[in-house]
Amino acid sequence: MSILKSIENAIPPIHPEGHKFIAIFAVVTLIVGWFVTPLFWIGLALTIWCALFFRDPVRVTPVAPGLVISPADGRVSHIALVVPPPELGLGDRPRLRICVFMNVFDCHVNRAPVAGRVARIVYRPGKFLNAELDKASEDNERSGMVITTPAGLDIGVVQIAGLIARRIVGFVREGETLAIGDRFGLIRFGSRVDVYLPETAGARVAVGQHTYAGETVLADLAGGPIAPVVRVS
Known part of the structure; x- marks a missing residue:
C-alpha cells in the first residue's frame, strides 16, 4: 500500500484545462496505432508529453512581507x-x-x-x-x-x-x-x-x-x- 501511495505522490496532478487535450492525443494515438503500429509509440510519447505539459504540482510558497x-x-x-x-x-x-x-x-x-x-x-x-x-x-x-x-x-x-x-x-x-x-x-x-x-x-x-x-x-x-x-x- 505504501508503494502505491509513493507512486501516487510522485505523479503530479493534471490541471482540468488539459483533460480534453490529453483525451484527444490518446484517442488519435489509439486510432492511428491500430493501423500503423510504430505510430502508436510516437503517439504514446506525445500523449505523455501532453499530460506533463498540463501538470499542476503542489508548490510551497514563501510568505514574507515584500x-x-x-x-x-x-x-x-x-x-x-x-x-x-x-x-x-x-x-x-x-x-x-x-x-x-x-x-x-x-x-x-x-x-x-x-x-x-x-x-x-x-x-x-x-x-x-x-x-x-x-x-x-x-x-x-x-x-x-x-x-x-x-x-x-x-x-x-x-x-x-x-x-x-x-x-x-x-x-x-x-x-x-x-x-x-x-x-x-x-x-x-x-x-x-x-x-x-x-x-x-x-x-x-x-x-x-x-x-x-x-x-x-x-x-x-x-x-x-x-x-x-x-x-x-
Whole structure:
C-alpha cells in the first residue's frame, strides 16, 4: 500500500484545462496505432508529453512581507528597467521587469507573484514571435493583469503568447482577491510571463536562472541590487 501511495505522490496532478487535450492525443494515438503500429509509440510519447505539459504540482510558497514569487516555471530571460505596456495603466516611468520564458517542457500553470486585489485585466491581440525575443513584450499577443497589494503597490503581470502558444487562459476576474501563489492562468504551448515591479525593487534572480512558479523568490519590494552576482560552476 505504501508503494502505491509513493507512486501516487510522485505523479503530479493534471490541471482540468488539459483533460480534453490529453483525451484527444490518446484517442488519435489509439486510432492511428491500430493501423500503423510504430505510430502508436510516437503517439504514446506525445500523449505523455501532453499530460506533463498540463501538470499542476503542489508548490510551497514563501510568505514574507515584500517578497515577489515567480509566476511561472522557466528560465529568467531578461531583467531590466522598462516602461510597462500602456494598457496596464502603470504610467510611463521605467519599472523593474523580470521575464520568465517557459519552453514546451515546463509546467505552464501560472501563479500570482504577490497577494492583492486584481485591479485590471487587459487582453491585447498581436503577433506570435519567439517569446524569448525582447520585442515579444511589445509585439506579441498578451494578457495583462494588475494586482494591487495590501500596501497599495500596483504590480503588473503579463502573459505573452509565443511562437507555438496560441491561447492564453485566465482563471480570475477583475475585483477578485488573490493570495500569493494562487493559480491565475496558463498559456498553451510555450510562452513567457513578465512581471513589472516598482523601480526600487531588487531582483533576487539572475538571467539564465531556472524558476519554479509559486516557490522561487524573484524580487524583494524592499529594494536592493537589480541583479545578484552569480557564479556558474
